Amino acid sequence: MKKLNPLWVIPYYLWLVLFVIAPVILIIGYSFLDIHGHITLENYQTYFGSGKYLMMTFNSVWYAFLITLLTLLISYPMAYFLTKLKYKDLWLLLVILPTWINLLLKAYAFVGIFGIDGSINHFLEFLGIGPKQILFTDFSFIVVATYIQIPFMIIPIFNALEEINPSLLIASKDLGATPWQTFYKVILPLSMNGVKSGIQAVFIPSLSLFMITRLIGGNRVITLGTAIEEHFLVTQNWGMGSTIGVVLIVAMFIVMLLTGERRK
């Protein structure tokens, strides 16, 4: 291969340094500063010492887990079904399409749908069940978050399923496997990398959702994302906000390690 002129690499290194390495170092640095700018371990003590933050962490992980699980349960069969369709690329495009719309717009749309005067409550009234509080519940938070994350789960699974050599499925049948056996002995293990990528793409952002927690969850669901926002924009305690950020970065690495491709 021809050797690249080293000058070409500079913009990419510059990008990495400015937008990846520097912010991470800044966050780590800030996490050791108290509100008056003195170096301290207080933030970490508060974080791990008070039940408030640990509860919040647990909440975030728990909701992110529920959202990821629900997304996976919906996306896997859907991706599998999509690969069987004749115009699968068109259908995939339709699945991806909502990601082109701004998150806020989608969130507001759900406010309209789930609201006391929204279409779902109209329907419930029609059925005689009467209006129910849907908006600002855990339920609506998880439903909307799942809806938003589904495309990010479907795409990697769809691609992994598409990559499976069809002759492997024929071979499995030839060796005596029923369709169900072929599924869990061949299709499922071979699409596992797609599932892992999907989990990475969904779980980590779900840990720090804050727009939806506010608009749909009505601040009843407090996650680490909401807490960070609070510290930076309201209480101006950048140190504490950064500490939570560091925790999220560590959590991200843990997830990556757990779901990463094992190299042989």
Place this chain on the structure above:
Amino acid sequence: MKKEVLITFNHVIKKYDDQPVLKDISFEIEKGKFYTLLGPSGCGKTTILKMIAGFMEPTSGDILFEGKKINNIPANQRQVNTVFQDYALFPHLNVFDNIAFGLKLKKMPKKQIEQKVTEALQMVRLSGYEKREITEMSGGQRQRVAIARALVNEPKLLLLDEPLSALDQKLRTEMQYLLRSLQKKLGITFIFVTHDQEEALAMSDEIFVLNNGNIVQSGSPVDIYDEPINHYVANFIGESNIVDAVMIKDELVEFTGKQFTCVDGGMKPNEAVEVVIRPEDLVLTTPDKGKLVVTVQSMLFRGVHYEIRCLDDLGNEWLVHSTKRAIPGSKIGLSFDPEDIHVMRFNESEEDFDARLESYSE
């Protein structure tokens, strides 16, 4: 030994969107033999294989397995295994788990599986490779894993779908010997699909030559090579010189303006026919001694022999395989024996052909 029929095709027709791929095919496959379906791509040979394996159903006609109709039996319930062209080994499993795949599905005890996999690996000369990943194996090794994976299930019939086409010449020859010896040792019926006539001639007990969804000729490699039924078979199997001729009477044929005695018969007097002479049956000699006088056009060294292309005065091309050299541009004679001339009738069916051969060879 009594002939035991394993597979029967009864007037099987297969159409894709009204396009016939197989046009009314009937044949029998006996137990314990090595069969080859030979033909160019699109002749229907892979379709036959898929129907035997159970991946495809005939449009009409019946397929019998040991006398029982199996048209609608799914592939996973047939005692048939396949070695695929691209091997189709499972990339997420190592060699052991690939071979054990079928046995595990049968819920065989672990000990027994281990023993069988070890035996299967021994058979294909890959002992000690159990823990290898498929990605670490070469093409030839993958091929042998694929064969072991199929044979370990002890099928009554092994189907091989052009399994050697991706290998280089040397490995291919090696695999031909391996397959032939495995088949002899295990006594399992093999059906091998290929477009390579050399492979077919080297390994088979019986060859079915296919063209355009029909079986054109079936028989032992020697029969098909020595007595091709028509122009297509003569051309497809081996190299041949084919010229138009007239059958004056039994055992006398005229071509290139001369009459020659031959050993064929059973045609109408003065019937238009074609004559085949194999390149290795033509012997170089001096023009005055030759039955044909030709001009040498070109000569290629092929290792075992020279490939000499000649033209006669009427413009027919003659291909000669000889260990002797010939100088391009020179006039030489070609001689041959009466039994080297093989006469073919136009549009003769296989039944008529066999009957005619029977009648005059008595």
